[in-house]
Amino acid sequence: MLSRVEQETTKADEIAFAIEEAIVSGEIGPGTVLRQEQLASRYAVSRTPIREALRRLSALGLLSFEANRGFRVRTLSRDEVYEAFLLRAELESLVTSVAAEKRTAADLAELDAAQKRFSRLTRALRAREPGEDRRSLTVEWMQANHGFHDIIYRIADLPYVESVAKNARRTFTGPAVWAPGDEAIDELYRGNERQHQAIQAAIVAGSPAGARELARSHVLASFTLLETILEQVGVGLIRG
Numbered sequence: 001m002l003s004r005v006e007q008e009t010t011k012a013d014e015i016a017f018a019i020e021e022a023i024v025s026g027e028i029g030p031g032t033v034l035r036q037e038q039l040a041s042r043y044a045v046s047r048t049p050i051r052e053a054l055r056r057l058s059a060l061g062l063l064s065f066e067a068n069r070g071f072r073v074r075t076l077s078r079d080e081v082y083e084a085f086l087l088r089a090e091l092e093s094l095v096t097s098v099a100a101e102k103r104t105a106a107d108l109a110e111l112d113a114a115q116k117r118f119s120r121l122t123r124a125l126r127a128r129e130p131g132e133d134r135r136s137l138t139v140e141w142m143q144a145n146h147g148f149h150d151i152i153y154r155i156a157d158l159p160y161v162e163s164v165a166k167n168a169r170r171t172f173t174g175p176a177v178w179a180p181g182d183e184a185i186d187e188l189y190r191g192n193e194r195q196h197q198a199i200q201a202a203i204v205a206g207s208p209a210g211a212r213e214l215a216r217s218h219v220l221a222s223f224t225l226l227e228t229i230l231e232q233v234g235v236g237l238i239r240g
Contacts, residue, residue, distance in 0.1 A: 012052035015043050019053060020170060023062055023073055027139050030075040034063065062170060082223060084168045089219035091165035092149065096199060096215035097208040099155040107155045108204055114151050115200050118144040122193045126186050148196055152203070152215075188225040195221060 022028045054071045057063045063071045121141040153162045195218040202211035
């Protein structure tokens with residue numbers, strides 16, 4: 001039997017992971033205040049594992065602590081976000097090139113399924129069907145995007161590089177907002193989908209050099225997509 005302390009530690013781990021996923025996916029947006037009593041009710045636990053989970057996320061740089069307010073999801077400047085994307089671009093290009101050398105038939109099948117899901121959700125976002133929950137769809141799209149890259153991380157099997165890259169990814173991905181859209185936004189979404197397809201093709205072909213360059217360009221292009229969407233909906237990144 002686990003002791004009470006061990007149980008609370010395990011529960012804190014689970015809650016920290018769940019909150020982190022919600023922040024990284026954009027379900028919980030920058031600037032959101034995380035109230036302990038609400039989280040304790042949501043996860044049906046006491047405040048003890050909630051406090052520990054929030055402390056861990058603060059140590060990761062996802063949250064900031066404000067006196068009399070509690071923990072808040074960090075709002076970063078454009079320069080900080082761009083630096084995070086630059087780091088991701090270099091690390092994900094490395095991971096993707098290694099994956100192109102290590103991939104197996106089973107890996108390629110899994111990657112293909114992830115890419116098809118991402119393509120389906122990209123088309124759904126661009127379709128602007130009336131009555132759809134755009135925010136929910138955007139969260140699902142972002143999760144599918146991460147899912148595609150997470151398979152590549154798994155194939156490459158570089159745990160330390162993966163942890164650093166994901167730490168940069170969790171720094172900021174933006175709130176779960178969907179731009180009403182125009183041709184420019186549509187083209188950025190189309191480009192994002194094509195970049196995934198090109199990365200997949202390079203991995204299938206076993207081309208480390210091609211996979212490396214495509215992955216780097218893709219991450220930098222993703223920053224442009226993020227910034228454009230946020231500016232269009234009036235949630236632009238802070239300059240400086």
